[in-house]
Amino acid sequence: MLPRILMIEDDQRLAGMVVTYLQQNGYEVAHAATAAAGLAELEASAPALVLLDLMLPDADGLDVCRRIRALGAPLASVPIVMLTAKGDPFDRVVGLELGADDYLPKPFEPRELLARLRAVLRRPQLAAPDSGLRQFGRLAIDSGARRVSIDGQPRTLTSYQFDLLLALSGSAGRVLSREHLVDAVKGESLEPFDRSIDVHIGRLRQALEDDPKQPRRIITVRGAGYVFAKVQDA
Numbered sequence: 164m165l166p167r168i169l170m171i172e173d174d175q176r177l178a179g180m181v182v183t184y185l186q187q188n189g190y191e192v193a194h195a196a197t198a199a200a201g202l203a204e205l206e207a208s209a210p211a212l213v214l215l216d217l218m219l220p221d222a223d224g225l226d227v228c229r230r231i232r233a234l235g236a237p238l239a240s241v242p243i244v245m246l247t248a249k250g251d252p253f254d255r256v257v258g259l260e261l262g263a264d265d266y267l268p269k270p271f272e273p274r275e276l277l278a279r280l281r282a283v284l285r286r287p288q289l290a291a292p293d294s295g296l297r298q299f300g301r302l303a304i305d306s307g308a309r310r311v312s313i314d315g316q317p318r319t320l321t322s323y324q325f326d327l328l329l330a331l332s333g334s335a336g337r338v339l340s341r342e343h344l345v346d347a348v349k350g351e352s353l354e355p356f357d358r359s360i361d362v363h364i365g366r367l368r369q370a371l372e373d374d375p376k377q378p379r380r381i382i383t384v385r386g387a388g389y390v391f392a393k394v395q396d397a
Contacts, residue, residue, distance in 0.1 A: 165189060165190055166189075166191065166211040167190070167191045167208060167210040167211050168191070168193070168210060168213075168280065169192075169193050169194075169204055169208065169210040169212070169214065170182065170193070170194045170195070170213075170214040171200075171201030171213065171214070171216060171219065171224075171227065172215075172246065173196045173216065173218075173219055173220050174216070175196065177269075178194050178196070180273070181214070181276065182194055184276075184277070185280075190280075193208060193210065196220075197219060197221045197222075198221050198227045199221055199222075201215075201219075201227065205231065205238060205241070209335075209336040209337060209393065210241060211284060212241065212243070212244065212280060212284055213241055213242070213243045213244070214244050214280070215227060215228060215244070215245050215246065216245075216246045217245055217246060217247040217248070217258070218247075218248065224247075225257055225261060228243055228245065228261045228262060228263055229261050231262075232261065237334050237335055237336070240333070242283045243262065243263045243264055244263070244266065244279060244280060244283060245258045245265070245267070246268075246271075248268070248269040265279050265282070295307035295308075299332065299335070299391075299392070299393075299395045300394075301313050301314050301395070302380065302395060304328065304329070304332055309322075311325065311370075318370045318371060320367070320370055321366075323348065323363060324366060324370070326347075327344060327348050327360075327363055327364070327367060328367060328371075330347040331344070331389065332391050334391070335391045335393040336391070336392075336393035337390065338387045338388050338389070338390045339390070340387065340388040341360045341361070341388055341389075343388070344360055344388070344389070364381060367381060368381055379395065
C-alpha cells in the first residue's frame, strides 16, 4: 500500500504540480482546496501525512493545524508539514508550537519538499494524548489500566502483547510494517529473517479475534505488514 499524503492547498496550479510529482515518487496523494474539504478528507482517509497551506480561503492554516491536533487518536498524531508564503518567521514558530512537524516556505524545490516529507515520515510517531480509553466496536482498550476487554469480558495479554496492541490501535486504519512495530514496542531494529513479531501477532489474534484463522481486527497486508481495523463490529 502506497503512503497516502493529503495536500490542503487552494493554489490549483501548485497543487497539480505537487500531486503529480509525489505520485511519480511513489505516493498516493489526495488534494483538498479548502480547510473544510481537507478536514473531511482527513477523517475519511486517515493519511500518513498532511501537507498544509498556511493561507486558505475559508480558514487560517494555523487554526486547521490546531483543530487537527485536537482530534481524537489516531488522527491527532498525523504528521503535518506546513507550506507558507509568508516571510515572517513568527508564523512558522507558531505553527511548530501548535504541533506542525516541519514547514517549507514558498516557492520551494520539489526535491526539497520530497526530502522533508520522507524525513518526517521516517520519524517514530508518538501516540496522541487521550483519555486512555480506546473503543473499537466490542473491543475496549484501557491504556492507563493496561486492560483489554471484549463485551466487558477481560482478555489476558502479556506486557509485550499489550504494547504491541497499543502500537497497532494507535495507528488504526494504517498499514504498519514489522520493522515499525518492533521499533515502536522494543525501540530496536528488526533483525533480518526475524519473524518473532508474527508469533506475537498470532497470540494477539488468539486472545482478541472471534476466529483467529479469519481475523477481522488485526489484518495481514501481504508484503507490507499489519493493519488494525478502524471500523469493527458493533
